[in-house]
Amino acid sequence: MNTFHKKVFSHLKIIYQHILSDEEINNLTDQIFEITPQVKNDDRLENWxxxxxxxxxxxxxxxxAKDKKLKTLKKFVDEFIKPHFNNIHILPFFPFSSDDGFSVIDYKKVRDDLGSWEDISLLxxxxxxxxxIVINHASKQSEYFQEFIRGSYEYKDFFISLDENEGFEEVVRPRSSDLFQEIEISNQKKYLWCTFSHDQIDLNFKNPRVLLFFIKLIYLYLKHGIKVFRLDAVAFLWKEKSTNCLNLPQTHEVVKLIRTILDHYNQNTLLITETNLPNLENLSYFGNGDEANAIYNFTLPPLLLWTLLMGDSTALRKWSMGMPPAKEHTTYFNFIASHDGxxxxxxxxxxTDQERGTLIDIVKEFGGVISNRKKPDGTETVYELNIALLDAMKGTFKGIDHMQVERFIACHAIMLSLEGxxxxxxHSVLGTTNDYELMKKNSQNRSINRKSWDINEIKNKxxxxxxxxxxVYKSIINLIKIRKTQPAFHPNAIQFTFNLGKNFFGIWRQSLDKKQSIFSVTNVTNIFQYLDLTELNLIESEKWWDIINNKDIDDIKSTIALKAYQTVWITNHK
Structure with a gap:
């Protein structure tokens, strides 16, 4: 038994200790070992x-109108995105029945209107x-579910169906629809588990064939050149009666198993968990450096929005000061906008609840809408804000103003400077605004931020x-160009957060070899602010430059003026 076999067995032992015998766990380990492709080395020396x-x-x-969509996408990104971006996340490209791709009908096929696996391989x-990896649920219209209903042996117990729906009052979930869907299977009443919608039926990971299905799927995607895997909604994966069915130990162990499998195949693969949860719960998916390589930094978007709409960095600063540095071989996945709210x-x-209420009111004033979730006590609360990020930056708590673009760029300058x-x-890169027509057409709040651009129309714009x-495009690309050449912006470079008062957000980054420092300071208000450089403790023996505005810092003890929403990146390494 080699090291990989032992690791896989130990993961499976924790996951299935109350379900399978040791002999059955060993047989499952052998099955995984048999389908594992040959280890593939990569020329890349570091993951990021x-x-x-x-x-x-x-x-x-x-x-x-001319080409299939993945070919059109590649044509566009090759012209406008490359070489500024070297990684691309293509949201679910499989046949689906709802939720814009996240209710998968066939995990092994590329949608016909998009193209083929060849297009993915070319990208x-x-x-x-x-x-x-849409790992929590599959479409009710999928062949997997239809075979399950028909009683096919291969798909027996593939989905969660219960004889009774009691004992699950503590379940936490992100939707306001009913958790259970009543259905008749083989003339018996059953309750299907539906965390997200009644078209998305939760998979039953207590059945090891479900786990094996997804391991085979990962190997298929690797074969087509995919190197980074996003575990969608993974926090809800394992269910146990009389628990909240969230972040359970078996869920964490499944993540560890997938990490072990990917690391064994190629050290340059990445596993990223998508867990839209309170901060500490989200951080738990780092494990001890043995779960996700990166976690979605879900706290960043609402806090950055709050900071710039209120002109007050206090909450962002306190949160940043309390964020632990990522451990070796892990990092944060920083974002502000996504396909979701x-x-x-x-x-x-x-x-506070009052502050969240204020944020909700401002976003609604700027044209956004809200989506709710049902709490365990049956009441509803706001789960997310649905709005294009550019529209969310229309103004401040005082109302709409003329500084939308400046505010929007400041937001991204902060993100680009942070660890991760x-x-x-x-749509942030392209300066897309709210798409009310699509939202109305799909009767779905999230569609407000999921526009499809005609390639010629967006190129002209x-x-x-x-x-x-x-x-927007030129400003963001300019910041990216600068950032990409600064060792102090390495995802794991040292970060220290300053307390410069509520008008500024400031951090210090230092490169891994300690040769470069960058002091990133943003004026988060809509008026001029004066920054006392002595608060940054710039070293006198070094020469300092602001690399965004291409200016020398002649006197490190002076006070400099920052325009509304202006960012400076002051460094000793031009």
């Missing part, structure tokens, strides 16, 4: 560095591609110096 930037996009975010030659659960114990790998939703799209 300061040059790594992710683009998050749907396969149909850019479309044309993977120029970018490191991230794909979703801006989640409010991560602000629990950071913002930065990720941009394509990006090339038009007078358009807001051009202003």
């Amino acid at each position: 560095n300061e040059s790594d930037i992710f683009l998050i996009t749907y396969g149909d975010s850019i479309v044309s 993977s030659k120029d970018y490191r591609v991230m794909a979703d 801006i989640g409010l659960r991560p602000t629990e114990n950071i913002l 790998i930065p990720a941009f939703y394509i 990006l090339l038009d110096d007078k358009s807001i799209n051009n202003q």
Whole structure:
């Protein structure tokens, strides 16, 4: 029994200790070992560095009448995105029945309107591609579910169906729909578990064939060049009666198993967990450096939004000061906007209920909508804010103003400076605003931020110096160009958060070799503010520059003026 076999067995022993015998666990380990492809080495020496930037996009975010959508997307990103972004997350590209891809009908197929596996492989030659493992549930319209209903042996117990729906009052979930769906199977009444919707039926990981199915799936995706795996909604994976069915030990062990499998195949693969939860629960998916390589930094979007709408960095600063440095071989996955809304659960114990209420009111005033979830006591509360990030930056708590773009760019300048790998939703890069027509058409709040651009229309806007799209695109690309060449912005470079008062957000980053320092300071208000450089403790023997504004710092004991929403990156390494 080699080391890999032993590791897999130990993971399975923890997951199935009350379900399978040791002999059955050993047989399952053998099955996994038999399907494991030959180890594939990679030329890349490290998993990430300061040059790594992710683009998050749907396969149909850019479309044309001439080509299939993945070909159109590649044509567009090759012209406007490369070489600024070297990683691309293509949101679920499989046949689906609802939830814009997250109710999967066939995990092994690329949607016909998007293209084929060949298109994914072509993208993977120029970018490191991230794909979703929609691991918690599958579509009710899938062949997997239909075979389950028909009683097929292969899919027996593949989904969670219960004889009774009592004893689950503590379950925590992100939706307001009923948890259970009543159905008749073989003339017997059953209750299907539906964490997200009644079209998305939860898979039963107590059945080891379900786990084996997803391991085979990961190997299939690796074969087509995918290197980064996003575990969608993984926190809900394992269910036990009389618990909240969230972050259970078996769920964490499944994540560890997948990490072991990926590390064995290729050390340059990445496992990222998507857990939109309160901050400490989210951090738990680092494990002891043996679970996710990176976790979605879900607290960042609502806190950055709050900071810039209120002109007060206090909450962001306190949170940043309390964030632990990521352990070896792990990092944060920083983002501000995504295909989903801006989640409010991560602000629990950071913002008060009143502050969350204020944030909700401002977003609604700026044209956004809200989505609710049902709490265990049956009452509903706001789960997320649905709005294009650019529209969320229309103004402040005082109302709409003329500083939308400046505020928007300041938000991204802060994200780019923080410990972790930065990720941009394509609509943030393109300066896309609320799509009310699509939201109305789909009767889904999240569609407000899921526009599909005609390739010629968006190209014309990006090339038009007078358009807001051009202003946003050029500003973001300029910041990315600067960031990618700074060793002090390595995802694991040292970070220290300053207390510069509520008008500024400031951090110090130092490169891994300690040769470069960058002091990133942003004016989070809509008026001029004066920064006393002595608060940064710049070393007198060094020469200092502001690399964003290309200015020398001649006197390190002086006071400098920062315009509304201006950021400076002051460094000793030009």
